[in-house]
Amino acid sequence: MNLTGKSAQQTLLYGAFCVAILLVPLFLDDAFLLNKYSRYLVFAMLAVALSLSWGYAGILNLGQATTFGLGSYCMAMALKLGTVPVHTGSDGLPDFMVWNNVTELPWFWAPFHSMAFALMAGILVPAAFAALLGWFMFRGRITGVYAAIITLAAMVVVNLVIIDQQRFTGGFNGITDLAQFEVAGLAFDAYSSSTYYLVAFCLSAVLLLSLAITRSKTGMILQAIRDQEDRVRFFGYDVALYKIFVFAVSAGIAGLAGMLYTIVMEFASPTFLGVPLSLSVVIWVAVGGRQSLLGAAIGALIVTGVQGALSESETFLESWMLIMGGLFVLVVLFLPKGIAGAFEMLAALFLRRSAAKVPSVSQPAGEAITHGEGAS
Amino acid sequence: MELVVSQLLTGLSIASILMLVALGLAVIYGVTGVINLAHGEFVMLGAYCAWFLQTEFGLGLIASLVPIFIVLALFGWIIEALVIRHLYNRPLDTILATWGIGVMAQQAVRLMAGGELRYVEMPAALSSSVNIFGATESAYRLFILGLALSLFALTWYIYRHTAFGLKLRAITQNRDIASSFGINSGRVYRATFAYGAGIAGLAGALVSPLKSVSPEMGTTYVVDAFMVVVLGGTQSLFGTVASSGILGELSGFLAFHSNDTIAKALVLLAIVILIRFRPQGLFAARVRT
Numbered sequence: 078m079n080l081t082g083k084s085a086q087q088t089l090l091y092g093a094f095c096v097a098i099l100l101v102p103l104f105l106d107d108a109f110l111l112n113k114y115s116r117y118l119v120f121a122m123l124a125v126a127l128s129l130s131w132g133y134a135g136i137l138n139l140g141q142a143t144t145f146g147l148g149s150y151c152m153a154m155a156l157k158l159g160t161v162p163v164h165t166g167s168d169g170l171p172d173f174m175v176w177n178n179v180t181e182l183p184w185f186w187a188p189f190h191s192m193a194f195a196l197m198a199g200i201l202v203p204a205a206f207a208a209l210l211g212w213f214m215f216r217g218r219i220t221g222v223y224a225a226i227i228t229l230a231a232m233v234v235v236n237l238v239i240i241d242q243q244r245f246t247g248g249f250n251g252i253t254d255l256a257q258f259e260v261a262g263l264a265f266d267a268y269s270s271s272t273y274y275l276v277a278f279c280l281s282a283v284l285l286l287s288l289a290i291t292r293s294k295t296g297m298i299l300q301a302i303r304d305q306e307d308r309v310r311f312f313g314y315d316v317a318l319y320k321i322f323v324f325a326v327s328a329g330i331a332g333l334a335g336m337l338y339t340i341v342m343e344f345a346s347p348t349f350l351g352v353p354l355s356l357s358v359v360i361w362v363a364v365g366g367r368q369s370l371l372g373a374a375i376g377a378l379i380v381t382g383v384q385g386a387l388s389e390s391e392t393f394l395e396s397w398m399l400i401m402g403g404l405f406v407l408v409v410l411f412l413p414k415g416i417a418g419a420f421e422m423l424a425a426l427f428l429r430r431s432a433a434k435v436p437s438v439s440q441p442a443g444e445a446i447t448h449g450e451g452a453s
Numbered sequence: 454m455e456l457v458v459s460q461l462l463t464g465l466s467i468a469s470i471l472m473l474v475a476l477g478l479a480v481i482y483g484v485t486g487v488i489n490l491a492h493g494e495f496v497m498l499g500a501y502c503a504w505f506l507q508t509e510f511g512l513g514l515i516a517s518l519v520p521i522f523i524v525l526a527l528f529g530w531i532i533e534a535l536v537i538r539h540l541y542n543r544p545l546d547t548i549l550a551t552w553g554i555g556v557m558a559q560q561a562v563r564l565m566a567g568g569e570l571r572y573v574e575m576p577a578a579l580s581s582s583v584n585i586f587g588a589t590e591s592a593y594r595l596f597i598l599g600l601a602l603s604l605f606a607l608t609w610y611i612y613r614h615t616a617f618g619l620k621l622r623a624i625t626q627n628r629d630i631a632s633s634f635g636i637n638s639g640r641v642y643r644a645t646f647a648y649g650a651g652i653a654g655l656a657g658a659l660v661s662p663l664k665s666v667s668p669e670m671g672t673t674y675v676v677d678a679f680m681v682v683v684l685g686g687t688q689s690l691f692g693t694v695a696s697s698g699i700l701g702e703l704s705g706f707l708a709f710h711s712n713d714t715i716a717k718a719l720v721l722l723a724i725v726i727l728i729r730f731r732p733q734g735l736f737a738a739r740v741r742t
Contacts, residue, residue, distance in 0.1 A: 135545075137545050137548065139548070139552075210725065212729075213725045213726060213728065213729040214725075214728070214729075216729055217728045217729040217730065217731075219728055221544060221545055222488045222544055222545065222548055223683065223728075225488070225545070225548055226488065226679045226683065227683070227725065227728070229676065229679075230676050230679060230680060230721055230724075231721065231725070233672065233673070233676045234717055234718045234721045237714045237717060237718070238714060238715075238718050240714075241712070241714035241715070352672055356552060356556060359549065359552070360553075363549060395564060396560070396564065398556055398557075398559070398560040399556075399557055399560040399561060399564070401556065402553040402554065402555075402556035402557035402560065403553070403557055405549065405550075405552075405553035405556070406536060406550050406553040406554060406557075409540070409546050409549045409550045409553065410536065410539055410540070410550065413543070413546065
């Protein structure tokens with residue numbers, strides 16, 4: 078198969094997806110639905126973030142929600158400071174701080190008066206957090222399952238700390254009663270097409286940026302690291318540095334998704350850094366296809382869409398996690414490359430049938446790669 | 454003096470629970486290389502079994518330990534046969550599959566037993582407290598410590614001194630060669646998985662009188678247990694004991710000076726920093742891989 082042809086096809090597919098999600102509001106005039114779909118798109122972005130680190134660099138981040146939550150808290154802090162305080166005077170202390178007898182705005186809250194700072198922090202704080210964690214893990218050559226466990230442990234601990242430090246974070250209730258997000262004179266009402274466009278635009282940008290990264294030389298090296306880490310090291314590449322890079326980029330994307338989620342949901346809560354959400358992200362990506370950014374995004378849309386549709390019925394609401402867990406196990410067992418992988422397989426089958434006389438060359442190569450993965 | 458002893462005892466008590474939970478995990482990971490994220494749910498199921506046996510049949514905790522071990526071992530056996538067996542050459546995917554199983558177990562329990570907290574009564578004979586060097590400690594906690602140590606001793610004995618243990622060690626060193634000598638590695642793996650699950654069930658039953666029983670209780674245990682395994686290194690059973698001891702005492706000490714959450718955060722921080730310099734864990738045996 079012609080590589081340039083294939084990559085052009087891929088670009089076209091990604092472009093079509095971006096156009097499609099940007100066109101949705103033209104056909105839909107229901108504020109409630111638009112809000113729901115914006116939420117799904119945010120989840121799709123989170124899935125892209127995980128696909129980038131897991132599918133392309135082999136770093137299974139079981140704590141992707143950590144960075145998502147950090148981003149969402151950054152945005153919530155800024156939006157909280159943008160409200161007109163009800164219970165305090167002119168000094169503008171957030172209400173939950175007053176309830177917890179905090180008399181002065183903590184130093185790390187102060188810069189969030191500036192929205193520009195908050196926007197930067199929402200991406201850079203998660204990225205820095207991931208880079209630091211990544212530095213310890215990847216410089217120590219922690220790989221595979223160990224890295225996965227550590228990301229999970231880190232998330233549980235960050236979650237506990239946020240709940241514990243109620244005076245500064247709102248604890249269990251999170252940060253609620255937020256102002257509307259406003260930038261450059263534009264107000265984004267969570268229940269309007271403007272917010273949907275904001276989210277859809279960000280998702281498109283993230284998808285295309287991620288695609289560009291995977292196509293770059295860095296992206297190639299990352300995939301090589303995923304398949305055979307030692308060989309890449311023998312070639313003289315600084316494996317840890319590449320991993321830290323992709324881990325931080327993925328965290329930055331998750332942080333952006335978190336910020337958007339706060340805008341869409343109008344609050345931030347410790348559940349955003351919870352195990353259930355993190356598990357969901359992994360499931361979306363696994364179902365969609367971990368080695369395809371678009372597949373991961375579509376996986377998130379399908380799973381959350383089905384979940385949203387089913388949760389309207391009482392019986393399904395209760396058994397949803399049961400179904401989800403079962404579906405997940407089945408996908409892992411029988412469809413390790415997810416929906417995207419199934420499509421590729423079907424496409425290959427179709428192509429082979431239509432050109433039955435041309436012997437397929439790509440098949441043995443594909444087998445060799447799977448074999449290499451299994452051995453590592 | 455009194456304070457020091459009571460601090461030490463608190464730490465030991467935390468350590469014994471950690472060890473109980475981590476032991477099954479370490480056995481499974483050390484032998485099969487499977488990271489069992491459903492381990493916390495095995496613990497939770499054990500606790501629910503204890504609650505169920507107590508409320509439905511009036512069975513005391515001590516009497517229900519053996520049935521619980523058998524039930525959970527069976528459960529582990531089935532899980533291995535249905536799912537894990539197919540994933541031995543895809544280690545990262547075992548995490549995912551076991552996570553999915555854990556979620557299903559959690560939700561199934563929530564549907565059947567309800568989401569509210571459950572309480573299990575402590576055995577009456579052990580509800581007193583004991584005086585050690587002026588510090589008081591509940592007899593039950595000492596009982597857990599004793600049981601944890603004996604379970605460890607039993608595991609170690611099986612591992613070092615039985616024919617089954619010999620097969621285990623052979624497979625751990627080289628599965629292919631062991632198989633070619635006629636060891637049925639599939640059966641050994643399944644038995645190991647069942648044993649690990651059974652121990653997890655015991656751990657759950659034993660902690661149930663100390664903490665409230667809820668469908669979500671597994672998550673915290675599995676994270677703590679993994680920290681023990683990461684710190685101790687995976688190849689040595691003694692590493693598991695030593696690192697439970699260290700983590701238990703450290704958590705107890707830090708929690709005394711701040712609170713449980715901060716203690717947990719600091720312990721994690723310490724572990725993350727440590728793995729930068731000793732990725733193989735503190736007590737890794739020198740083995741060729």
